Amino acid sequence: MTIPKNPIWCVIPVFNHSKTLRDVVEKTLRHCPNVIVVDDGSTDADIPDLLDNLKIEIATHENNLGKGAAIKTGAEIAAKKNADFIITLDADGQHDPADIDKFIPLLEKEKPKVLVGARNFQSSNIPDRSKFGREFSNFWIHLETGLDIRDTQSGFRAYPVELPLDKSISAKHYAFETEILVRAAWRGFDIVNVDISVFYPERGERVSHFKLFRDNLRISLLHAKLTTERLLRGKQAANHDTNNNAGKTEISKTILASASDAPEKTAEALESKQAVALIPTETVYGLACEWNDSNAIGKIKEMKGRTEEKPLQMLAESIDMAEKNGVELNNRQRRLVEKLTPGPITFVAKHKNIADSSIGFRIPDNDLVRKTIAILATPLAATSANKTGQLPATTVENALESLYSHPDIMVDAGIIQGQPSTVVDIRGNSPLILRKGPVSLKEIEKHWSESEK
Secondary structure, three states: OOOOOOOEEEEEEEOOOHHHHHHHHHHHHOOOOOEEEEEEOOOOOOHHHHOOOOOOEEEEEOOOOOHHHHHHHHHHHHHHOOOOEEEEOOOOOOOOHHHHHHHHHHOOOOOOEEEEEEEOOOOOOOOHHHHHHHHHHHHHHHHHHOOOOOOOOOOOEEEEOOHHHOOOOOOOOOOHHHHHHHHHHHOOOEEEEEEEOOOOOOHHHOOOOOOHHHHHHHHHHHHHHHHHHHHHHHHHHHHHHHHHHHOOOOOOEEEEOOOOOHHHHHHHHHOOOOOOEEEEOOOOEEEEEEOOOHHHHHHHHHHHOOOOOOOOEEEOOOHHHHHHOOEEOOHHHHHHHHHHOOOOEEEEEEEOOOOOOEEEEEOOOOHHHHHHHHHHOOOEEEEEOOOOOOOOOOOHHHHHHHOOOOOOEEEEOOOOOOOOOEEEEOOOOOOEEEEOOOOOHHHHHHHHHHHOO
16 A cells, blocks of 8 residues: 555654564554654663664653653654654554554545554453453543544554644543543544454563553543543533523624524624634634724634734635735736635735735635625634644534633534645745645645746
8 A cells, every 4th residue: 555755654652662663663664654663761772773774763752751742752753744644553562553554544634533443352362451441441431522432542543643732632641542532532533443453462471561550540530530521511511501591601692603694693793892703614613803803803812822923814705805905916826816715725925014024814615704704894813713732623612612711702513524724825936835734735836837827
């Protein structure tokens, strides 16, 4: 099976598994050319020497920080390599790297999902405590998410590369793999079971760094925390419904995106001074206000915890509207924008009215948002509806739990299975990708070339 050079990287965290590591890495390279080994403070061998002559990336923790910390380090490296996904597998030899071929066809960038390898526990030498641990963990994660995940303790997984980097995931040891599943489910990610094989050596030959008391205590405390959060989320949702019916909710108005008058009601609310709306787009949920409402823009930054002076992007109904409000485009740039809009792409262009300044703008492919902008006859200033450094919200609930305070109006479109827009700088001689997204560089360059004519 062939895969693109960069989008998928395999991450292998290792701590004192020198006997099996090289074999695991060599087998992994047969199925994925991009491999990152994260040495989490191993003391049984010099990992770079052990893996000498293998074309892989190696990162080293001076001390043992935990499996979760090692996966985060691997994800950071993969993100710098422009990866879209990482596949994690253990260094102890229990996973068969050939099963990577089962994962790759299921990875779609358009639909955020987590793949979890479900180990075949009908195999020989399966420890009783592993069987019990899996059932115990499956029970609690079902309680916390409502999902039937068949093997919540499996370390053979695939994640969108940004998911392990989400700052809301705080666990660093084995508990990391529990927390990331629960928070991914809460954020609307699909969790997909993938059947995989498993190998356990005879009892006397096994090497495990799972400390029965210490790690079970960490996981139990995490489940207590997550269950409490789940109960509080349910209580907050119930209070939302009750207060909304009584007209007392902190959010002044809740609108269903499917309602025929949703654009009119959203525009009416945004016409109020300092009004901020939570809106759905074709990418993720965003916070928005009228383009020139500086006070509302300040509120949005406070809601996200954003301290830098980075401006919000413009959502415009058309190219003409964007140009009338400060966007400067030459003929070639305008032709490029015409080819790629409306859609999930943000352009960084010169600011017409401010020297040596830029402006990011997008024409969304979302009828509600574009109709709202048309009614207002002015662009929206917008950004993703999440705290700075956390994953974008794919549901209203995600946004409300993430933000420091609530918006004045909320437009609910259910779960949005999208991803943040591509961001491309078009000020230079050729387009420069600042953030990868749904629109590829290949597609942009194709239209850029055609726009020259």
